[in-house]
Amino acid sequence: MLKAHRFPVAGAALLALGACSSPTGQRPNVIILLFDDLGYGDLGCYGQSLIETPQIDSLAAQGIVFTDMYTAAPLSAPSRCSILTGLHSGHSQIRGNDERWARPEGMVLSEADWYFDAIHNNPDLEGQWPLEPGTPTLATMMRDAGYTTAMIGKWGLGGPGSGSAPRDMGFDYFYGFNCQMLAHSYYPDYLWENETKVFTHNAYMPVNRRLEPGADPLDIRSYDKFNQKDYSCDLMYERLDNWVTRAAGGDKPFFLMWTTTVPHSTVQAPEEEVMYYVRKLGEEKTPITDGGWYYPVLYPLSSYAAMITHIDTQVGHLTERLRELGIYDNTLIIITSDNGPAANSNSPGEYFRSGGPFKCRKGWGKSSLHEGGIRMPFVVSWGSHLKPGTSSYSGCFTDLYPSLACLAGGSVPEGCDGVSFVPSLLGGRQPEHEYLYWEFPASKGWLAVREGPWKGLVQNVADGCSQMELYNLSDDPQESRDVASEHPEIVKRLWQHIQDSHSPVPSGNPKFELEISYP
Numbered sequence: 336m337l338k339a340h341r342f343p344v345a346g347a348a349l350l351a352l353g354a355c356s357s358p359t360g361q362r363p364n365v366i367i368l369l370f371d372d373l374g375y376g377d378l379g380c381y382g383q384s385l386i387e388t389p390q391i392d393s394l395a396a397q398g399i400v401f402t403d404m405y406t407a408a409p410l411s412a413p414s415r416c417s418i419l420t421g422l423h424s425g426h427s428q429i430r431g432n433d434e435r436w437a438r439p440e441g442m443v444l445s446e447a448d449w450y451f452d453a454i455h456n457n458p459d460l461e462g463q464w465p466l467e468p469g470t471p472t473l474a475t476m477m478r479d480a481g482y483t484t485a486m487i488g489k490w491g492l493g494g495p496g497s498g499s500a501p502r503d504m505g506f507d508y509f510y511g512f513n514c515q516m517l518a519h520s521y522y523p524d525y526l527w528e529n530e531t532k533v534f535t536h537n538a539y540m541p542v543n544r545r546l547e548p549g550a551d552p553l554d555i556r557s558y559d560k561f562n563q564k565d566y567s568c569d570l571m572y573e574r575l576d577n578w579v580t581r582a583a584g585g586d587k588p589f590f591l592m593w594t595t596t597v598p599h600s601t602v603q604a605p606e607e608e609v610m611y612y613v614r615k616l617g618e619e620k621t622p623i624t625d626g627g628w629y630y631p632v633l634y635p636l637s638s639y640a641a642m643i644t645h646i647d648t649q650v651g652h653l654t655e656r657l658r659e660l661g662i663y664d665n666t667l668i669i670i671t672s673d674n675g676p677a678a679n680s681n682s683p684g685e686y687f688r689s690g691g692p693f694k695c696r697k698g699w700g701k702s703s704l705h706e707g708g709i710r711m712p713f714v715v716s717w718g719s720h721l722k723p724g725t726s727s728y729s730g731c732f733t734d735l736y737p738s739l740a741c742l743a744g745g746s747v748p749e750g751c752d753g754v755s756f757v758p759s760l761l762g763g764r765q766p767e768h769e770y771l772y773w774e775f776p777a778s779k780g781w782l783a784v785r786e787g788p789w790k791g792l793v794q795n796v797a798d799g800c801s802q803m804e805l806y807n808l809s810d811d812p813q814e815s816r817d818v819a820s821e822h823p824e825i826v827k828r829l830w831q832h833i834q835d836s837h838s839p840v841p842s843g844n845p846k847f848e849l850e851i852s853y854p
Contacts, residue, residue, distance in 0.1 A: 358720040358761065362743055364582075364666040365477070366591045367735070368650065369418075370643075371411065371489060371599040372701055374676035374684055375710050376691025377643060385616065385687055386640040390651035391670055391714060396723060398668075398716035399760060403729040405785075406674050409701055409708035409775060411515055412463045412491045414673040414732065415594075419472040419492070419504065421736030421751040424774050425836040428466055430847040431776055434516060435462050435494060451541035454516055458532075461514040462494020466504060467841060471748050473736050474505025477590040480745035483507055483582050487575045488594030491515040495530060502529055510574040511594070512567075518596045519629060521603040522563035526570060535565040542601055545624070546631055552624045553633070555606070561630045566605060568597060568642075572649045576656060583660040590739075597642045600681035601629040604641035612637035612644075623680045636683050664718030667742070669735075675700040675708040692812050704773050704783040704792060705814055715760060726759045729785065731771050770829075772836040776849040784829045784836075789822075790814070791829035801854045803830065830854060 357363060375381055379388045380395035407417030408424050416422075416429035424430050434454075454460045466472075478484050485508040486501050493499025494513045501509035510528045512518035524539040525532045540561065550557040575593060582589035613619070613634055624631040632638055650670075657663035676684035678697035689695050690707035700707040711732075715721065733753035740747045741755045758765040770786040780796030788809035794800060803826050805819035819826050830853060840847045 357742060359665045359718075361665060362481075362588050363717065364589050364591075364662060365482075365739060365742070366593060366653075366666060366668045368646075368668070368670045369415075369488070369592065369594045370646070370670075370672040371594070371596045372674065372677050372682065373598060373643070373672035373712065374687075374689030374691065374695055374700065374707070375693060375712055376695075377598075377672075377676070377687065377689050378712050378714075380714065381691055381712050383687065387644050388647040390647045390654065394650070394654070394668060394670065394716035395714045397719075398714060398721050398723060400725045401713035401715070401730070401756075401759075402725055402727050404671070404711050404713035405709050405729075405731045405771060405773075406672070406711050407732045408773065409674045409703055410777065411489070411673050413775075415491055416466065418732045418735055419466075419474065420470060421473070421733050421748065421753045423731065423733050423752040423772050423836070425772050425833075426750070426752060426838050428470070428841050428844065429464055429492065430774065430840060430844075430849070431464070432515075433464050433846055434514075435460065435464060435497065451516075451543065454514065455539060455541070458495040460494070461517070462497055462500075463491050463515060464844065464847070465493025465497040465499030468498035468503065470499075470504065472504045473739065474501075474590070474592075476505070476736070476740055476745040476747075477743055478505050478507065480740070480743040481587055482590040482743060483585060483587045484590045485509070485578050485582070486592040486594060487511055487571050487578065488592070489515055489518050489596050490594070491518075495527070500530070506592075508578060511571055512596065518599070519601055521567050521596070521601065522561070522565065523567055526567065528574075535567075535570065537563040537565050540630075542629055544630060552622050552631070555633055558631065558633050561601075562603060562606065566603075568595065568645060568649070571595070572652070576652070579653070579656060580660065583657075583662050588743075590743075595646055597646045598639050598682070600677060600679060602632055602635055602638035602642060602681045603630070604638050604645055608641040608645055609634055609637045612640045616640070627679065629679070629681050632681060635681055636686055639681075639683055639687070664720070666718065668714075668716040670714040670716075671711050671732075675703075675710070677701045694813050702775075702778045704775055704781040706790075706808070706812060709773065709783070717760065721760055722762060726756075728756055728759045728765050729768060729771065730754065730756050731768070770832050772832060774833075774837060774849050774851075776847055780849050782833055782849075782851065784832045786825075786829060786832065789825055789829065791819075791826065791833075793833075796849060796851060799852055801852045803854075805829075 379392040408414040410432040519542040676689035684695040693707040695707040737755040773783040775781040782793040804817045
């Protein structure tokens with residue numbers, strides 16, 4: 336895919352060539368804040384007018400806002416796989432979102448108790464499909480380059496004992512959810528700290544629970560059992576703050592992935608913060624009392640907004656802590672999201688225009704390869720060392736690996752699909768991708784490729800469809816006018832890119848394969 340960049344290269348060599356010489360004169364600490372299902376338009380710095388994100392907006396005003404940065408996949412697990420391995424979804428190990436132990440096909444909600452109970456009570460059933468043991472990752476690269484490493488939040492790439500838990504994959508410290516199924520509740524009865532279950536003051540509450548019989552759905556007290564004592568975002572931030580404080584006192588730079596579950600459903604936030612938005616947005620008339628695989632919610636709009644503002648407030652606490660520790664100016668902070676906004680009763684993306692300039696209704700956001708599903712907010716802050724502004728560099732999450740290797744003095748594995756975006760940060764000449772590629776085996780199968788302003792999209796691939804839609808994103812960001820019939824030569828070229836980019840999944844992962852019929 337990347338003819339000029341697909342080769343192993345040591346970050347130290349790049350530093351010697353001046354390609355990523357740090358303006359601080361030393362290697363930066365690195366923090367990646369990865370939201371879960373946050374849309375391109377959910378932050379103030381990307382045009383959001385209802386949800387308040389002043390702390391992130393402040394970092395954006397001092398840093399660089401990327402307008403054309405993409406996730407590598409429209410769901411959690413494959414997106415995170417690509418971040419960690421630097422491989423796009425035509426080459427990566429994980430291309431779907433399946434659990435290690437999948438629920439029976441056709442299971443209805445009334446039968447789901449035993450499913451949640453089984454996962455909750457047996458760590459061997461926790462977690463999603465694992466990476467192959469020994470896979471080189473972004474975390475192992477940073478650790479080998481001399482960084483101390485941590486992940487706090489959601490993992491989603493293999494549970495305890497799978498050989499693919501966070502500490503197996505390069506993180507010195509982990510606290511949070513191993514399994515994204517159990518992460519649907521923000522009041523869990525336990526979280527993992529490394530290989531140990533740490534119990535909270537919450538009772539076990541599967542997310543398929545409903546209101547008590549006869550409860551008034553318009554009475555906020557009817558929802559008390561779902562909103563317990565220990566809010567997972569606060570438990571995680573407490574560990575994060577403590578870890579950063581310890582790491583700052585050590586003799587190594589640090590690398591932290593803060594993988595919050597916000598604003599993934601179920602939408603839950605502290606009551607006083609929800610009520611702030613109820614007063615701001617107005618009383619909501621239709622509570623969600625049958626949310627499928629999620630808890631009932633009285634104020635889904637206000638809860639969604641409150642969750643995002645809650646994390647934004649914690650971003651403010653973190654930057655204050657970095658300043659107190661004297662390391663803010665040499666800490667690179669990246670803020671983004673794993674994929675676009677969901678479209679369920681708990682995720683009011685259309686109300687908030689979460690897709691920004693892109694459509695985000697059902698079929699156009701999360702789980703799709705439309706722009707609303709894969710174009711991400713991407714803010715980079717680095718103390719006083721960046722010239723504030725925007726970047727139109729068209730990149731992908733695979734770029735994180737070579738970019739951080741460049742700054743950390745690490746090495747990039749052969750075959751990495753990323754390009755370092757460090758020149759976009761430091762005012763250098765930015766290498767460009769020849770094209771970007773996605774494949775997604777779920778939702779009846781999708782393919783997409785972007786070359787310059789042109790985007791080719793193929794839907795229903797699993798049903799044998801090979802009809803490519805073609806859009807010119809420069810004048811049609813909502814993908815409303817298919818111009819494939821007007822540009823057959825471009826369609827042919829994009830199909831060639833697809834053929835060049837697809838490789839079979841590793842042996843043992845057949846469920847993630849996508850059989851592509853080339854025209």
